[in-house]
Amino acid sequence: MASSSLSSIYSPSSSFKSELKSLHKITSSHLGSSTHSPNNSKSRFTVHAVAREVSNDVVHKLKKENVGLEKNPNALWKRYVDWLYQHKELGLYLDVSRVGFSDEFIEEMEPRLQKAFKDMQELEKGAIANPDERRMVGHYWLRSPHLAPNSFLRLQIENTLEAVCHFANDVVSGKIKTPSGSRFTQILSVGIGGSALGPQFVAEALAPDNPPLKIRFIDNTDPAGIDHQIAQLGPELATTLVIVISKSGGTPETRNGLLEVQKAFREAGLIFSKQGVAITQENSLLDNTARIEGWLARFPMFDWVGGRTSEMSAVGLLPAALQGIDIREMLAGAASMDEANRTTVVRDNPAALLAMCWYWATDGVGSKDMVVLPYKDSLLLFSRYLQQLVMESLGKEFDLDGNRVNQGISVYGNKGSTDQHAYIQQLREGVHNFFATFIEVLRDRPPGHDWELEPGVTCGDYLFGMLQGTRSALYSNDRESITVTVQEVTPRSVGALVALYERAVGLYASLVNINAYHQPGVEAGKKAAGEVLALQKRVLQVLNEASCKEPVEPLTLDEIAHRCHCEDDIEMIYKIIAHMAANDRALIAEGSCGSPRSIKVYLGECNVDELYV
Numbered sequence: 001m002a003s004s005s006l007s008s009i010y011s012p013s014s015s016f017k018s019e020l021k022s023l024h025k026i027t028s029s030h031l032g033s034s035t036h037s038p039n040n041s042k043s044r045f046t047v048h049a050v051a052r053e054v055s056n057d058v059v060h061k062l063k064k065e066n067v068g069l070e071k072n073p074n075a076l077w078k079r080y081v082d083w084l085y086q087h088k089e090l091g092l093y094l095d096v097s098r099v100g101f102s103d104e105f106i107e108e109m110e111p112r113l114q115k116a117f118k119d120m121q122e123l124e125k126g127a128i129a130n131p132d133e134r135r136m137v138g139h140y141w142l143r144s145p146h147l148a149p150n151s152f153l154r155l156q157i158e159n160t161l162e163a164v165c166h167f168a169n170d171v172v173s174g175k176i177k178t179p180s181g182s183r184f185t186q187i188l189s190v191g192i193g194g195s196a197l198g199p200q201f202v203a204e205a206l207a208p209d210n211p212p213l214k215i216r217f218i219d220n221t222d223p224a225g226i227d228h229q230i231a232q233l234g235p236e237l238a239t240t241l242v243i244v245i246s247k248s249g250g251t252p253e254t255r256n257g258l259l260e261v262q263k264a265f266r267e268a269g270l271i272f273s274k275q276g277v278a279i280t281q282e283n284s285l286l287d288n289t290a291r292i293e294g295w296l297a298r299f300p301m302f303d304w305v306g307g308r309t310s311e312m313s314a315v316g317l318l319p320a321a322l323q324g325i326d327i328r329e330m331l332a333g334a335a336s337m338d339e340a341n342r343t344t345v346v347r348d349n350p351a352a353l354l355a356m357c358w359y360w361a362t363d364g365v366g367s368k369d370m371v372v373l374p375y376k377d378s379l380l381l382f383s384r385y386l387q388q389l390v391m392e393s394l395g396k397e398f399d400l401d402g403n404r405v406n407q408g409i410s411v412y413g414n415k416g417s418t419d420q421h422a423y424i425q426q427l428r429e430g431v432h433n434f435f436a437t438f439i440e441v442l443r444d445r446p447p448g449h450d451w452e453l454e455p456g457v458t459c460g461d462y463l464f465g466m467l468q469g470t471r472s473a474l475y476s477n478d479r480e481s482i483t484v485t486v487q488e489v490t491p492r493s494v495g496a497l498v499a500l501y502e503r504a505v506g507l508y509a510s511l512v513n514i515n516a517y518h519q520p521g522v523e524a525g526k527k528a529a530g531e532v533l534a535l536q537k538r539v540l541q542v543l544n545e546a547s548c549k550e551p552v553e554p555l556t557l558d559e560i561a562h563r564c565h566c567e568d569d570i571e572m573i574y575k576i577i578a579h580m581a582a583n584d585r586a587l588i589a590e591g592s593c594g595s596p597r598s599i600k601v602y603l604g605e606c607n608v609d610e611l612y613v
């Protein structure tokens, strides 16, 4: 769609072009030598680091050359028309005209995007695209089972979808009832991360005003938050279907949520297993628990579907179907978008356009944040959903060659025009550390429901005007933006949006040479949490031993740390004791003597905390 006149607007001076070519030569020569010197890891590391610097340098140079963004209205209109991506069947448009990439950049990125397309083709054929966990990556097969690499996987996908639809229909129709013979009226989803964010986004986006079952979420191990959800259910706990979602089946927060809910069921005189559903990998701890306890239903998750890309698996489909959302439409929208993203013509590939824009805007190193601004209340949680999809996929310390790259793109945002009254001031005039992504929804209200709140103007016109005004105001101050437009928020358009961003993340990961499908950093946090709890047990033991002495033996923090053999953890020991004291915890363990006794814990010379033991 670009014409030669466009390249004249963006073509840098000829001297820069020759410089670009020499930079390119340096990159390719380095890359060439590095691939043939596997043993010489240091030089390989250095070479790659240099190559990455050089390629980023190319982006910087192109940007330096490309001072300021195009402001001529005619040229901008031409750029808009030339670059507008339209998926007619989905009614989805992608406008990248307000991102200032140049023709040279496009040229520079073409071979890299072609490689990304090849990586994606191999991934969809069943390659081990998650090398660190030696797994396939199969979320695209969930909406196109015929693409699965073998009939076993295809049948697993098809059978699970059938089982989800069948079960949801039986619950909604009342064929499956609660133990007391009533219909189920509520869903309580217990899960975290990818086992919550997709279902939460879709519920907010698509749940009807009066769904057959209303959903609420426990997505944290916060006792007060859990109490709040259970209190809000009240007597409706008796007609609540509890869906416990955990791919691994062992996530502590989810396990705690389950135990807390089961306690609430016991206290209400209800039988949890008759109202419990598990969605997890077969033979996981959760799956075996549900099987042994005879829960109402169990649905499988597959190791080749990541948590953050599981919305089109039972994780997202079952909660959505129970709310009366057309999940086959959601799958169809995703499949259509997937098909559109299989072209190797960059300009016709919306996911590739997004990935290319992200690379330009963030220099391929995450130098700017992605601000996500849906101008539609129902898409409020899209940015939270994208935070995990983008940041847990791209936020990686090492690339596939072992180079330390600390990659990623930070994502934040809520909705417009609301956010214009919060932080748009900084976006417009403050630190220039972001690019915006507007999500535009053309249909303001269902047909026949609109009215003019002033002559010729509706409420939706204001929303439209605010989006366009913000886009213009940012651009006039050289703030770049992307706009994704859908006709309305439907299962099909939501499925398409999910698929668009899943694919863009995958392509971008290829561009920056990282594994988008594992999450090693999360394990570190989980391990550290386990160590805190283990230390807490040791502190308890020491305090209880001291409390059994006559008279009670006062202890200093140093002594406690010494007796725990953890002198280096004195600060954590203080925090553990302070947290327990704040919760009036009688620090009692097995073998303690008599009723709770107070013990003085000296926090240094001057402070004294009275603790109950």
Ligand SMILES: O=P(O)(O)OC[C@H]1O[C@H](O)[C@H](O)[C@@H](O)[C@@H]1O
Pocket (backbone or CB within 6 Å): 192, 193, 194, 195, 245, 246, 247, 248, 249, 250, 251, 254, 306, 307, 308, 392, 519, 522
């Ligand atoms: O679904 P689960 O196995 O319980 O995992 C829930 C979440 O745990 C971790 O935070 C992972 O990094 C996420 O990708 C995952 O979605």
